[in-house]
Amino acid sequence: MATISEILAQELGQKQQYIENVIALMDEGNTIPFIARYRKEMHGAMDDTVLRTLETRLTYLRNLQARRDEVKNSIENQGKLTEELSAAIDAAATLAEVEDLYRPYKQKRRTRGSVAREKGLEPLAQAIFAQDGSDPAALAEAFVDPEKGVNSVEEALAGASDIIAEDLSDDPAIRKGLRELFRRKGVMTSCAVDAENDSVYRLYYEFSAPISRLQGHQILAMNRGEKEGFLKLSVNLPGNEGYALVRRAALKPQLQVSGFVVAAAEDAYDRLILPSVQREIRSDLTDTASQGAIHNFALNLKPLLMQPPVKGFVTMGLDPGYRNGCKVAVVDATGKVLATSVVYPTFSERKKQEAIAILSDLMRRHGVKHIAIGNGTASRETEAMAVEMLRSFPEASYAIVNEAGASVYSASPLAAEEFPDFDVNLRSAVSIARRLQDPLAELVKIDPKAIGVGQYQHDCAQKELDAALGGVVEDCVNAVGVDLNTASQSLLKQVSGLNATTAKNIVAYREENGAFSSRSQVKKVPKLGPKAYEQCAGFLRVPESKELLDNTGVHPESYKAAYALLELCGYDKKNIKDLSQLPAKLEEIGLEKAAESCGVGVPTLQDIVKELQKPGRDPRDELPPPVLRKDVLEMKDLKPGMVLTGTVRNVIDFGVFVDIGVHQDGLVHISQVANRRLRHPSEAVKVGDVVKVAVLEVDEKRHRISLTMKNIKEEQV
Numbered sequence: 001m002a003t004i005s006e007i008l009a010q011e012l013g014q015k016q017q018y019i020e021n022v023i024a025l026m027d028e029g030n031t032i033p034f035i036a037r038y039r040k041e042m043h044g045a046m047d048d049t050v051l052r053t054l055e056t057r058l059t060y061l062r063n064l065q066a067r068r069d070e071v072k073n074s075i076e077n078q079g080k081l082t083e084e085l086s087a088a089i090d091a092a093a094t095l096a097e098v099e100d101l102y103r104p105y106k107q108k109r110r111t112r113g114s115v116a117r118e119k120g121l122e123p124l125a126q127a128i129f130a131q132d133g134s135d136p137a138a139l140a141e142a143f144v145d146p147e148k149g150v151n152s153v154e155e156a157l158a159g160a161s162d163i164i165a166e167d168l169s170d171d172p173a174i175r176k177g178l179r180e181l182f183r184r185k186g187v188m189t190s191c192a193v194d195a196e197n198d199s200v201y202r203l204y205y206e207f208s209a210p211i212s213r214l215q216g217h218q219i220l221a222m223n224r225g226e227k228e229g230f231l232k233l234s235v236n237l238p239g240n241e242g243y244a245l246v247r248r249a250a251l252k253p254q255l256q257v258s259g260f261v262v263a264a265a266e267d268a269y270d271r272l273i274l275p276s277v278q279r280e281i282r283s284d285l286t287d288t289a290s291q292g293a294i295h296n297f298a299l300n301l302k303p304l305l306m307q308p309p310v311k312g313f314v315t316m317g318l319d320p321g322y323r324n325g326c327k328v329a330v331v332d333a334t335g336k337v338l339a340t341s342v343v344y345p346t347f348s349e350r351k352k353q354e355a356i357a358i359l360s361d362l363m364r365r366h367g368v369k370h371i372a373i374g375n376g377t378a379s380r381e382t383e384a385m386a387v388e389m390l391r392s393f394p395e396a397s398y399a400i401v402n403e404a405g406a407s408v409y410s411a412s413p414l415a416a417e418e419f420p421d422f423d424v425n426l427r428s429a430v431s432i433a434r435r436l437q438d439p440l441a442e443l444v445k446i447d448p449k450a451i452g453v454g455q456y457q458h459d460c461a462q463k464e465l466d467a468a469l470g471g472v473v474e475d476c477v478n479a480v481g482v483d484l485n486t487a488s489q490s491l492l493k494q495v496s497g498l499n500a501t502t503a504k505n506i507v508a509y510r511e512e513n514g515a516f517s518s519r520s521q522v523k524k525v526p527k528l529g530p531k532a533y534e535q536c537a538g539f540l541r542v543p544e545s546k547e548l549l550d551n552t553g554v555h556p557e558s559y560k561a562a563y564a565l566l567e568l569c570g571y572d573k574k575n576i577k578d579l580s581q582l583p584a585k586l587e588e589i590g591l592e593k594a595a596e597s598c599g600v601g602v603p604t605l606q607d608i609v610k611e612l613q614k615p616g617r618d619p620r621d622e623l624p625p626p627v628l629r630k631d632v633l634e635m636k637d638l639k640p641g642m643v644l645t646g647t648v649r650n651v652i653d654f655g656v657f658v659d660i661g662v663h664q665d666g667l668v669h670i671s672q673v674a675n676r677r678l679r680h681p682s683e684a685v686k687v688g689d690v691v692k693v694a695v696l697e698v699d700e701k702r703h704r705i706s707l708t709m710k711n712i713k714e715e716q717v
Contacts (some may be wrong), residue, residue: 001090001091004023004061004062005019005020005023007061007559008054008057008058008061010152011057012042012050012053012054012057012102014044014050014146014525015044015144015200015385016203016215017609018042018043018044018046019054021039021042021043022035022042022043022046022051022054023058025039025042025691026055026058027142027646028586029314029473030476030498030535031420031496031497031535032048032052032055032169032471032475032476033048033474033479033539034496034534034535034538035051035606036048036051036406036481036498037478037538037553037555038474038538038555038558038604039160039559039605040601040603041600041601041602041603041604042603043602044612048475049171052468052471052475054609057538059357062096064092064094064095065097067095067098067405068089068090068092070581071089071098071101071102071451072086072089072349073669074102074105074363075105077103078716080105082140083540085101087394088100088101088409089101090468090588094178094234096628097172100172100175100176101172102173103170103172104167104170106158109311110678111162111163112162112164112166113163113165113166113167114166114251115159115162116158116159116162116163117163117692119150119159120145120148120150120151120228121143121144121149121150121156121159121160121163122163123143123416124139124140124143124156124159125159125160125161125163125164125167127139128260128261129162129164129167129261129267130307131251131252133259136160137153137157139177139624140153140156140157140160141153141428143160143474144156152428153668157260160264161260161263161264161267162214162267162270163601164250164264164265164266165264165267165268165271165272166272167269167270168246168250168264168265168268168272168273169268169273169276170246171249173189173249174246174249174273175276175277177245177563178245178246178273179243179277179278179280180247180582181241181242181395181648182211182235182237182281183211183212183279183281184235184594185210185237185238185241186210186211186212186213186235186237186281187209187210187215187235187236188209188210188214188219188222188233188234188285189206189207189208189209189233189234189235190204190205190206190222190225190226190230190231190232190233191205191206191207191230191231192208192230192231193229193230193232194204197228199225201221201222201225201228201230201231204218204221204222204225204231205231207222211281211285214285215287215291215653215654216292216653217288217293217362217455217456217652217653217654219285219286219288219289220286220289220290220455220456220460221456223286223289223459224456224459227327233282234278235278235282235285236278236282242269242274243265243269243491244396246265246266246268246269246273247262247265247266249265250262250264250268250530252267254414254696268369274318277299284299287461290330290332290459290460290461290464290465291464292653293455293456293457293459293460294455294457294460294464294465294468294469296454296455296651296652296653296682297448297454297457297460297465297468297469297682298469299457299471299682299686300452300453300650300651300686300687301448301451301453301469301472301473301687302450302475302476302684302686303473303687303688303689304439304443304453304637304687304688305439305440305443305444305472306439306440306479306480306619306620306688307440307620307626307688308438308620308625309438309439309440309618309620310370310399310436310623310625310626310628311333311437311438311571312333313333313369313370313437314330314331314332314333314338314366314367314368314369314370315330315331315360315368315369315370315371315372315433315434315437316329316330316359316368316370316371316372316433316434317329317362317371317372317374317401317429317430317431317432317433317434317435317438318329318371318372318373318374318382318386318407318429318432319374319376319403319425319426319428319429319432320373320374320376320377320379320381320382321378321425322377322378322619323343323379324345324425325342325343325344325430326342326343326344326345326346326378326611326691327340327341327342327356327423327425327426327428328340328341328342328343328358328359328429329426329429329432329433329440329704330362330366330368330433331433331434331437332366332429334432334439334486335434335437335441337419337430338366339360339362339365339366340422340426340429340430341358341362342425342426343358343359343591344382345382345385346382347383352385353363355385356385356388356404357388357390358647359386359394360389360393361690363393363396364390368393368396368567368583369395369396369397370396370397370398370399370436370628371386371390371396371398371430372395372398372399372401372433372436373386373398373399373400373401373402373432373658374400374401374403374406374428374429374432375401375403376403379400380634381542383398383400384396384575393501394397394648397628398434398628398663399524399626399628400659401432401435401436402433402451402452402649403428403432403435404450404451404453405429405443405447405450405451405452406428406431406432406435406446407424407449408446408450409431409446410424410427410428410431411424411610412424414426414445414490415427415431416506417447418488431445433476434525435503435692436626440476440477440480440491440620441487442489444477444491444494445488446488448468448469448470448472448473449469452464453581453649453650453651453687455652455653461632462564472613473494474496475492476493476494477494478494478495478539479537479619480618480619480620481539481540481541481545481553481618482495482504482521482540482541483513483541484510484522484540484541484542485510485516485543488507489503489504489506489507490503492506492507493661495539495540496535496536496538496539497531497532497533497534497536497577498528498532498535501624502525502527502528502532505525505526505527505528506522506528509524509525509526512634512676514651515544515546516541516544516545517545517546518542518545518546518589519537519540519542519545519547519550519556521557522536523538527635528713533602534557535554537555538555538556539553539555540605541616544617547559548576548615549562549611551615551616552611552612552615552616553611554607554608554611554612556602558600558608560599560606561598561599561600561604561605562598562600562612564598565586565594565598565605565608565609565612566612568589568594568597568598569585569586569589570585570662577579579613580613581614582612582613583609583613584610586609591605601653614674626647626688632663635662635664635698635700635705636700637662637699638662638695638705639698640695640696641694642691642693642694642695642698643692643694643712644660644661644691644692644694644695645660645690645691645693645695646658646659646660646661646666646690646691646692646707647685647689647690647691648667648685648686648687648688648689648691649665649692650684650687651681651687652681653670653681653688654669654670655668655670655672655673655679655681656673656681656685656709657669658668658670658691658693660693660705660707662705664703664704665705666693666695666706666707667705667706667707668681668693668707669712670710672696672706672707672708672709672710673709673710674709674710675710675711684709685709689690691709692709692712693707693708693709693712694707694709694711694712695707696708
């Protein structure tokens with residue numbers, strides 16, 4: 001039997017030694033970001049995505065092995081474990097296969113079959129199932145015993161049939177074969193509970209599709225429609241293929257007793273096997289769809305969190321609204337709140353002009369360069385007001401910011417602690433402004449499920465979803481690194497090796513003792529031990545430190561190697577100014593020779609060189625900046641054929657939603673994303689991408705915009 005490391009090596013296409021190294025590192029308590037960044041020599045530079053897949057599969061395979069052992073122990077305690085059965089359990093590749101093998105030996109609730117066994121009818125069932133030509137009725141006569149509750153031949157035969165049906169139901173080969181048959185030929189059907197009752201599920205009121213061709217979003221949509229009482233779902237096999245499979249497994253052809261066994265087999269299929277397998281198939285379909293949705297959500301979340309920040313500018317955040325007005329917050333370049341207000345531009349023209357006057361005064365007084373406008377209710381009117389105002393501020397610009405989750409944050413204990421004197425709505429305006437300045441630092445304060453780039457996220461397995469999204473947040477925060485002297489508790493707790501307690505203690509230590517002057521000083525923080533320091537140190541940045549490397553991604557364990565490299569390349573480590581020639585000098589020496597001389601592996605040396613060239617670098621700065629606007633479009637302005645620049649807001653199974661500056665995102669159907677066939681839109685675009693699109697159709701009444709990304713001409717409208 002293959003070992004866990006052998007299975008993982010084959011599944012992931014990695015060397016077994018690398019897999020074993022990673023497993024050992026994980027078991028020692030090292031985090032994924034730390035392993036990915038600082039132990040590359042031990043795993044061949046696997047990225048965090050591969051490492052998290054490895055971690056998930058490792059957990060599954062270990063649970064599978066534990067369950068195998070439990071099942072074998074249980075069967076052995078019953079005195080029924082054979083070498084053949086033990087080998088079959090060891091060879092089972094999934095938990096479902098293990099449970100199939102265990103089913104005949106599992107303690108059952110009282111069934112028709114168990115009642116028949118209590119009446120002593122098991123020998124009769126075995127004799128009939130032997131199918132040696134004996135007459136079942138003649139065999140049954142010997143088992144008529146009123147004292148045992150068997151009053152007639154008919155009752156004896158009925159009991160024998162129940163036992164045969166139960167035994168067939170417990171046959172792992174039958175269940176495995178039936179599952180495979182369902183996956184190949186099964187059909188899911190959906191119909192309306194009440195066809196007269198209109199709903200968003202009307203597409204599925206008369207729907208049927210092969211299971212093998214169902215899309216994840218279809219499965220989750222139908223599940224939700226069933227849960228809400230609009231749909232009735234079923235999965236079935238065409239014709240009599242299910243019956244045929246069970247009959248073939250049960251019969252010895254051309255013997256007169258076959259008719260009795262056929263009836264028992266059909267009873268087993270109808271009453272015991274089919275309902276059970278249908279539940280399993282539905283569950284498997286949901287699990288697969290859920291995994292796809294979780295993967296898609298994680299895929300969208302990463303580029304959203306890694307959107308380039310608009311740093312170094314005073315920013316105004318506008319949280320639009322009708323009844324309660326538009327909430328306003330002005331924050332400085334570091335996100336500190338400078339001023340707040342509430343204006344009412346939607347009440348009347350006079351109120352709109354008053355709002356423009358108030359906002360213009362704030363713009364001048366605080367030197368506002370950018371305006372962030374939430375994309376929720378009244379966003380269109382607020383945007384129009386902002387554009388009118390910006391005619392007097394030619395140097396300023398605005399951006400529409402996805403405000404999903406802002407209200408969740410505003411009402412949270414975290415926001416109350418951060419802004420105890422602010423109204424909930426004003427907190428939203430602050431959050432919107434900060435989202436433009438540094439999306440990652442602000443979005444980590446919000447439950448990832450509330451950020452709005454998923455699909456049917458509330459229908460997914462919540463534990464798995466939380467784990468996947470939490471992993472994405474952790475990877476993004478550690479990829480960027482955090483400033484030890486400015487990072488919030490929310491940001492710090494996402495750093496490798498830190499948790500809510502140590503993050504809180506860092507902030508408390510900082511407030512009590514002033515700014516950190518070095519990385520090593522963080523060791524003085526209560527409850528932050530040597531292991532936590534090892535895991536977190538490389539991801540913390542201290543720009544104020546006298547030690548240059550404290551503001552890079554070089555881990556303290558590699559400081560000695562970094563200075564050895566500088567010395568090897570002829571630099572004065574006490575007076576480092578320009579390292580632009582470092583790669584060229586390193587090439588002259590040779591990577592492997594230099595790595596050996598510095599006492600590190602080649603991947604670590606390459607990372608050191610990259611960090612030394614750009615101390616304090618932010619990987620997000622290398623990405624295209626967000627679209628900042630000065631004008632406004634309305635849906636009525638759109639005409640088929642118009643070419644526009646937009647920002648990808650969400651990527652889902654059936655297409656891409658793009659913000660083209662008209663408040664209502666347009667949909668690029670998967671068939672219109674590229675000039676080639678795509679299995680998923682994520683093969684071509686990701687959240688945050690700036691793309692060119694052409695308008696195909698505009699439906700103002702239904703607020704729908706159809707777009708295409710195929711064959712876009714260069715001329716811009």
